[in-house]
Amino acid sequence: MLRRRLSSLLLRSPCSSAVASSIQQQHHLLLPTHAEKPPALNLLRLFTSLAGTDGDRPFIAFVLGGPGSGKGTQCSRIASDFGFSHVSAGDLLRNEISAGTDQGEWILEIIREGRIVPSEITVELVRKAIESSTAKRVLIDGFPRCEENRIAFEKITGTEPDLVLFFDCPEDEMVKRLLSRNQGRVDDNIETIKKRLKVFESLNLPVVEYYSSRGKAHKINATGTEDEIFEAVRKLFSSLRL
Ligand SMILES: Nc1ncnc2c1ncn2[C@@H]1O[C@H](COP(=O)(O)OP(=O)(O)OP(=O)(O)O)[C@@H](O)[C@H]1O
Numbered sequence: 001m002l003r004r005r006l007s008s009l010l011l012r013s014p015c016s017s018a019v020a021s022s023i024q025q026q027h028h029l030l031l032p033t034h035a036e037k038p039p040a041l042n043l044l045r046l047f048t049s050l051a052g053t054d055g056d057r058p059f060i061a062f063v064l065g066g067p068g069s070g071k072g073t074q075c076s077r078i079a080s081d082f083g084f085s086h087v088s089a090g091d092l093l094r095n096e097i098s099a100g101t102d103q104g105e106w107i108l109e110i111i112r113e114g115r116i117v118p119s120e121i122t123v124e125l126v127r128k129a130i131e132s133s134t135a136k137r138v139l140i141d142g143f144p145r146c147e148e149n150r151i152a153f154e155k156i157t158g159t160e161p162d163l164v165l166f167f168d169c170p171e172d173e174m175v176k177r178l179l180s181r182n183q184g185r186v187d188d189n190i191e192t193i194k195k196r197l198k199v200f201e202s203l204n205l206p207v208v209e210y211y212s213s214r215g216k217a218h219k220i221n222a223t224g225t226e227d228e229i230f231e232a233v234r235k236l237f238s239s240l241r242l
């Protein structure tokens with residue numbers, strides 16, 4: 001409870017002014033109504049660090065890339081060949097929808113519109129998934145989606161990813177893949193795909209750039225067959241001392 005409240009105090013600003021107004025309009029009830037000062041960061045960490053100290057936590061890889069770039073496909077293969085647990089932020093949100101809660105209904109609308117779910121929801125879901133995993137290596141697929149997500153994750157968990165994988169794919173190829181994915185996703189239609197591509201470029205790419213500037217991001221050419229792409233991925237993971 002306290003953890004949840006501390007998290008919400010830190011996470012007042014949505015991902016960008018472009019998406020801020022509608023999210024804030026719909027989401028104002030989740031935000032604190034009075035001006036409390038966030039507690040000092042080290043106090044916050046006392047309650048929220050992932051599995052105690054940095055040393056105890058698993059190896060964390062963020063897997064980023066545009067919609068349809070093949071993140072989920074490649075994550076499944078990395079998980080089975082390199083012993084990673086695969087945490088898909090999108091799947092965690094879709095589980096909330098399937099659970100049929102009020103929060104789920106609201107998340108469904110955000111996904112249908114190709115927007116980003118506020119950090120107070122996603123960071124909690126991702127943090128819990130990491131904490132409940134017994135694996136020593138975890139792939140976080142499709143998160144963080146924007147700088148605000150990234151900053152929130154790092155503050156709330158007191159940790160940074162060890163590695164960031166970026167699947168680089170041309171837009172026309174991503175659109176083609178999404179339109180033939182055929183998994184009944186509410187966001188696999190051309191109107192939503194166009195919005196997701198815009199959100200990817202304006203909000204998600206800056207996260208990749210941030211981690212590139214810190215020497216953590218590895219770009220993989222995501223064109224070609226699944227096998228060809230996995231060969232490049234395999235080389236990278238084989239070179240890591242895991
Ligand atoms: N190299 C590839 N060539 C052709 N099709 C591919 C390739 N990799 C994945 N696909 C197919 O493209 C579709 C999108 O792939 P996937 O679901 O892995 O992408 P994603 O990055 O996770 O997308 P999203 O962000 O929407 O979840 C799937 O139907 C998948 O089978």
Ligand SMILES: O=c1ccn([C@@H]2O[C@H](COP(=O)(O)O)[C@@H](O)[C@H]2O)c(=O)[nH]1
Binds near residue numbers: 089093111118
């Ligand atoms: O961290 C996240 C991850 C996902 N979303 C929303 O879900 C959809 C689908 O995500 P996929 O990773 O493509 O499965 C995405 O377009 C967002 O609307 C999110 O808000 N935050």
Ligand SMILES: [Mg+2]
Binds near residue numbers: 072073088090142
């Ligand atoms: Mg996916």
